[in-house]
Amino acid sequence: MKRYVLDARTATAHFPGIGRYVSQLARHLVPLLAADEQLVLLHRPQEDSWPLPEASNNVAVVATTVSPFSLAQQWQLPRLLRQLDATIYHSAYYLMPYRPGVPTLLTLYDLIPEQFPQLVSFRAQLFARLATRLSLRAASRLLAISEATKQAFLAAHYISYTKIAAFPLAADDRFKPQTEAIIATLRQKRSLPDRYVLYLGINKPHKNLLRLVDAWAEVVQAVADAPPLIIAGAWDARYGEVKTAVSQQKLTEHIKFIGAVEDVDLPALYSGATLFVFPSLVEGFGLPVLEAMACGTAVACANTSSLPEVGGEAVAYFDPTNTQQIAQTLQTLLQDEAALTVLAQKGQEQAAKFSWEKTAVATLTQYRHLAQTAQTFQNPL
Structure with missing residues (x-):
């Protein structure tokens, strides 16, 4: 044996x-x-x-x-x-x-x-x-x-x-587009709006959340009806500068922190998002990008390390060290529903290549x- x-x-x-x-x-x-x-x-x-x-x-x-x-x-x-x-x-x-x-x-x-x-x-x-x-x-x-x-x-x-x-x-098989009823239940459970842009991950420095906050300040100024940015995931208390930046830039109405999300709720969280954003400076693989695509959500992410391997041609990429480029990418997508739809479709096809x-x-x-x-x-x- x-x-x-x-x-x-x-x-x-x-x-x-x-x-x-x-x-x-x-x-x-x-x-x-x-x-x-x-x-x-x-x-x-x-x-x-x-x-x-x-x-x-x-x-x-x-x-x-x-x-x-x-x-x-x-x-x-x-x-x-x-x-x-x-x-x-x-x-x-x-x-x-x-x-x-x-x-x-x-x-x-x-x-x-x-x-x-x-x-x-x-x-x-x-x-x-x-x-x-x-x-x-x-x-x-x-x-x-x-x-x-x-x-x-x-x-x-x-x-x-x-x-x-x-x-x-x-991505696990359960990561797939969820029904409106399931998404609505999660919205009520976590007090989420009908439209939101999602980041899911920890708040360690390499996740690049400070630049995302700065970029979101520009998005709010440029897009009149911009949905809120939801930052979800486990929180490391050693890196509190992200919440400090949100407060200092008076973005508390535009950026919400919801903390860790139960694993069973993740497919609905991804599926309910208008756009998933992942600005990480470096990733060994970038599983959240794949999970979001599998759930039928458009993705914008950094063009670094492993992320282009995961996203292929189904993702809107940006330079994660360039705040203005992050902001411009998000702004463009939020003002183009057709582009979001195309990315969502391509994302599901790309995610299906991994098993x-x-x-x-x-x-x-x-x-x-x-x-x-x-x-x-x-x-x-």
Whole structure:
């Protein structure tokens, strides 16, 4: 029996993006497994927030108390992998055991601390660089979530081209245009207007919300009936300057903060928006752009990093460092209903090109390739 251990300890609220990735990958791997293959899910049941497949003939669910942030994982997880007779180990996070003892895959998301050091503390830069280097050395194979992420790692670290591949993510099947009744229910629940422009994401500096606020001030001046900008998503209290800017520019009637939104409500939130805007300076993949397109909503986003891979020709792009260009793009779209309709249609077609089934097939191929090398495996450290 080949045992593929997928580390699902990040399927928690602390890791919204990674947790979704692990959950979706696990769910779509299960139907693909052969009779002599087993998916072993390593998780922390006290912190689970993303659904994982239940135990079955081809699935084993193994609980552990060790955190991805714990030094103890360096000796506890290799021991557990031996006990499980693991064929390969797949880490979804760079904080992992750096001598796992079995062929290892590592999923890569972004290099923000290295690409934008000004956005993180010096201490965080040093820690990220050290942990990244250790994880890259420990991994037998690297899986980047976009071609942009792959190229960023190749440029920043000594990695063989043969060691790294790019497998895009996808939107869950439930992200699709919602009925007017469902949208109306959400509007009432979250006190949303009939028309709104939406941003969904955290408020960390690389998300570029300060420029979006400045751009929206210009939009309000230029478009008499401009709908409000709704900023939704988890809020990091360390970065309060965005709300301060809204207050200082007297935009409190034009920009609303609604905080985190329950996952079940996201399709309706996207579907009810007139336009989705995503001004991020850098994204490993940009899943909100894909989800918005899948829900039939027109999208305007930055032309940086992975976002053109996701949006293709179905998105209105702008330079995220140019406030006037952001404002002009949004202003033009809000005054052209036909353009919004065209983008919405193209967006659904573009979103349909991505699927978790394709990602799972490509990932399982990597598992099987590494399984063939397991007999002669030697830890790269």
